[in-house]
Amino acid sequence: MTDLHEVATARTDGDSWDITESVGATALGVAAARAVETAREDALIRDEYAYLLVSAAGPQWAQMASADPEWLADDQEFRRVHETSRDYQAVRTHYFDDFFRAAMRAGIQQAVILAAGLDSRAYRLDWPTGTTVFEIDQPKVLEYKTATLDAHCAEPRARRIPVAVDLREDWPAALIGAGFDPAQPTAWLAEGLLPYLPPDAQDRLFELVTAHSAAGSRIAVESFSMDLSDQAEQDRIARRERTARMRERSGIDIDVDTLTYADADRADAGAWLAEHGWDVDAVPSEVEMTRLGRPAPDYEAEAIASSVLLRAELTEENR
Template sequence: MNSHDPSVRRTPSIPEGVALTAAAVAQERAVESAAPGALVRDPWARKLVDAAVAAAPDSHQQWRWLADGATPGSMVPAMSGFLALRTRWIDDAVLAAVTAGARQVVVLGAGFDTRALRLPWPGEVDVFTVDQPEVVAFVRHVLDGVASAPGVRWTSVAADLTESWPVALRESGFAPDVATVWIVEGLLMYFGPGEVEVLLSAVRQLSAPGSALFTDVADRRVFEVETFASGREVLGDNRSPVRSALDDPATWFAARGWNARLVDPRALAGAHGRVVPPVLDPAGPTFHFAEAVLR
């Protein structure tokens, strides 16, 4: 086939730092999906990773690692089991919220998220995935022709989360007066403290009472502990360094109008027959899982 034929659809390019993070997380889902007793089943993760590796420049070592099958858990031993547990926790929490009546789900900084396609949604729901235009174009290109789960209306919103994304979200059909589930997964730590404040203030303004938010946040130890030294190095190398952390996430959210609690990592891991990942160790956590409901 002629590569210069205008009818040939080329895979869009995506920003390297963002692409590396999104591909690494999807790689973890792909590997978990193939494992016995998997916590996550994502039949599209491998396709997204392979397309990203094929389209990426070969100058960055981490792309070669991904091509060889590396995952965040293998590159950063302290994260072993972390992403699978986080994904399953959010999956279950979101489905429970939709079962209870929420009819909108918004995934901020969605990356290669495929929940609109892979979750067994209990009823009709609008799923909005928000990310940079290049990321949105890439995901839609790779998953072209894949149907959403029954009852799901999946809308991709191309917008930078440090700019006017609330406007783009509303113009895409989002209704602020409808109870919404917000997924803020693997995102906040890459924002500066002021940017976190602005982002979550916008989320609150767009949320009807009863809306819920599920997120993971970095603890102050993330900047210091030796067990996460390789994590800081890997994130720095792909130009996605940790920029913010919260000492007391539950109190932080409560002060901003949310009823919040931290998830007990021992109970969560135990419920799924897994060990507590080192980064969630209650004796010295590097990360927390937090859920909040708007009062």
């Protein structure tokens, strides 16, 4: 068995990727879970674009996004893991959809989705007239999404502006150059992003977001903690063994542990924001999953317990 900290990283400084490579492939996996959820009669969210975005990457991806579970055959463990991933992504998406709806009701007309991946909110949420949605991500990822949705004649419901820039570069300059107004309140989203940044890059991201946020701005974040206990390490080892079997079964090589930065000294996102003037409201993901009728199973308890969903607002008095 291998300690998580001994897992070789696939990341390098300045690395980039296409949609089926490295971090890009994780965007496909997340969108596949949204597609499967959308096909449920009791779906928590509806993303009619998810299957289009995933299936365009090839037949193996289309299979993963399919509502037909036959490809899982009789592998009950794989089926359970697949269902848990679907439930978690559905709850996470539901939480952040509600965040944007609340921001709209508050009159915010400028949204920035950091590391947007295959996020389709610009197309599927009912944005008020005059809203602009900026999507920041790697050039090839944005090109793939735009081309795929254009091919299906999809029309965004807000003014959508892709900003092709790496978050490790001077993304605020690129964002402002694309028309972003830091003097106006903004709704920021960091969903499925932080583990793919080193700790210092996470701090820098929050510093730049705060510096470019007017009073009344809001941010929503998916935050993770690193439990270094022996039991947590055994749980991670078991999870790696399960995901290895999943890769073999699906034919898709996504190994998240080699793409993320498992650093114990990473700042707690909620604490960092609170210390820098943001009023924070947070909920553990497992609590939100239970509230929405999708409780996390025991065998995924460690992974899900490390996740927290939070919203924060930068008030006039703190700005």
